[in-house]
Amino acid sequence: MNTPLKGACIFGQSGGPSSVINASAYGVIKTALESEYITKVYGANHGIKGVLDDRLLIMDEEDPKELERLLYTPSSALGSCRYKLADPDKDDTDYKRILEIFKKYDVRYFFYNGGNDSMDTCNKISKYMAKVGYDCRVIGVPKTIDNDLFGTDHCPGFASAAKYIATSIMEVYRDCHVYDTGMITIIECMGRHAGWLTAAAELANLSGEGPDFVYVPEVDFDMDKFLADVTARYEKNKNCMVAVSEGIHYADGSFVSEAKTSATDGFGHAQLGGLAAHLAAVVKEKTGAKVRGIELSLLQRCAAHCASGTDIQESFASGKAAVEAALAGETDKMVGFVCTRENGYHCETKLFELSKVANFEQKLPLQWINAEHNGVTKEFVDYCLPLIQGETPMVKENGLPRFCHLKKVFA
Numbered sequence: 301m302n303t304p305l306k307g308a309c310i311f312g313q314s315g316g317p318s319s320v321i322n323a324s325a326y327g328v329i330k331t332a333l334e335s336e337y338i339t340k341v342y343g344a345n346h347g348i349k350g351v352l353d354d355r356l357l358i359m360d361e362e363d364p365k366e367l368e369r370l371l372y373t374p375s376s377a378l379g380s381c382r383y384k385l386a387d388p389d390k391d392d393t394d395y396k397r398i399l400e401i402f403k404k405y406d407v408r409y410f411f412y413n414g415g416n417d418s419m420d421t422c423n424k425i426s427k428y429m430a431k432v433g434y435d436c437r438v439i440g441v442p443k444t445i446d447n448d449l450f451g452t453d454h455c456p457g458f459a460s461a462a463k464y465i466a467t468s469i470m471e472v473y474r475d476c477h478v479y480d481t482g483m484i485t486i487i488e489c490m491g492r493h494a495g496w497l498t499a500a501a502e503l504a505n506l507s508g509e510g511p512d513f514v515y516v517p518e519v520d521f522d523m524d525k526f527l528a529d530v531t532a533r534y535e536k537n538k539n540c541m542v543a544v545s546e547g548i549h550y551a552d553g554s555f556v557s558e559a560k561t562s563a564t565d566g567f568g569h570a571q572l573g574g575l576a577a578h579l580a581a582v583v584k585e586k587t588g589a590k591v592r593g594i595e596l597s598l599l600q601r602c603a604a605h606c607a608s609g610t611d612i613q614e615s616f617a618s619g620k621a622a623v624e625a626a627l628a629g630e631t632d633k634m635v636g637f638v639c640t641r642e643n644g645y646h647c648e649t650k651l652f653e654l655s656k657v658a659n660f661e662q663k664l665p666l667q668w669i670n671a672e673h674n675g676v677t678k679e680f681v682d683y684c685l686p687l688i689q690g691e692t693p694m695v696k697e698n699g700l701p702r703f704c705h706l707k708k709v710f711a
Contacts, residue, residue: 304337304627305435307408310351311359312344313376313443314383314414314421318457319464319604320615321413321443322370322377322704327619328411328441329359329367337627338409342711346379348412348421352397356405361709369704371612372694374604377704380414385421388428395428402429402436405711409437409626413619415444415455416659419634423654426632437626440634440654441619445601447496450660451652452636456618457601459611459687462500464603465489465543466510466688468596469501473509473541476592482538484530484583484591488576490600491545493517495664497600499676500684501543512540513674517547518664521556522673526579527586529674534589546575605701609690614647621649645686 311328313321325343332341343357344350357378359367370377388395401407412422419440426438442449447458469487476485489498495516504510512533515521534540549555557575576593584591618635625633633651640646668680695702 305408306337307406308340309338309409310342311411312347313380314347314418317375318445318601319374319460319607320611322373323612323615324619326370327616331620331623343378347381349381349383356711358709372692373704374602413441420658423658437631439622439626441622448494448661450657450662453639456615460607461600463608463688464606465500466503469504470509485541486576486579486593487543488595492547495545498545502676511543513542515544517545519673520551521548607692608688
């Protein structure tokens with residue numbers, strides 16, 4: 301192995317948070333602080349915007365015991381952003397500024413924690429640094445509850461969100477069966493183009509307390525068939541529960557919820573939501589039944605109290621592996637997972653080329669969606685179940701979570 305570069309590192313978080321994103325942060329920060337080759341560990345305040353604005357946090361100044369609490373603290377402790385870097389061949393303004401900051405702090409390692417768009421940011425920065433001849437190792441650390449990063453078996457953050465969704469649906473199922481008057485319940489889960497999270501609702505059926513139907517965006521949504529499915533099940537059982545992805549769409553590509561909002565995020569993605577309420581109104585008009593629409597919303601990505609122990613461990617491992625890979629000379633890569641499930645669950649980290657990951661989506665396999673397009677198969681359950689095992693080591697004070705509180709000392 302070549303002698304590692306000597307210099308500082310920057311770690312940043314980007315995009316929507318998760319309940320275990322800070323476990324990855326701890327994996328990066330702890331491993332970097334322990335390295336003799338990394339001279340200073342900086343945290344970018346609000347992702348790449350923090351780099352551009354020269355707002356870097358000195359992680360060396362933090363209490364090690366407080367940093368350890370990152371393992372079970374939800375959301376992005378350093379602050380996140382949704383900022384899309386331009387194509388450097390068309391506008392290299394931001395890249396020149398990033399290079400200026402890297403030189404100012406002698407940054408030789410850059411770790412960025414996020415999803416598809418964040419890996420695009422990594423890839424662009426890596427390519428630019430190579431083009432201008434600045435020696436800097438760039439490694440992407442995966443994170444997305446959507447579970448749609450290309451190549452990796454699964455993404456840190458997904459399992460905890462899946463566990464929360466399945467648990468919540470089991471609890472709602474109980475509530476919906478309290479009265480003998482009957483009810484139709486429609487639960488909306490996150491997932492713009494990929495149905496992994498909504499599919500996780502099927503896990504609740506392992507105990508018989510899950511949804512009757514599951515609708516995901518990998519296949520076209522048919523309103524008439526949906527109403528027929530729900531009406532028939534309600535007339536038979538006097539109860540019906542449905543899980544739907546926020547991104548379900550008609551055959552023409554338009555989102556079912558699109559009429560409800562025209563907002564977009566920093567990357568130009570439509571901000572969806574309100575689907576459950578919309579479908580509830582349509583179903584009520586059709587059936588006359590009592591209908592309730594529930595949007596799980598942000599709770600899916602910040603419910604650290606229901607985090608998967610496996611997810612926490614793997615998230616930490618991905619951050620640790622990123623630093624180890626960079627020290628070993630790797631760059632322009634993303635850490636991912638390769639897993640086997642045949643004789644018990646086994647997971648290892650693997651490096652993926654950023655150019656093959658950036659801006660590509662890994663959707664729920666069509667063969668894991670049933671023929672009626674209103675549910676998922678046992679293959680998905682077998683895939684997902686090992687990921688949600690284990691509990692959070694969360695420490696509590698006064699009966700409530702004791703989250704990490706950083707001093708946030710700026711450079």
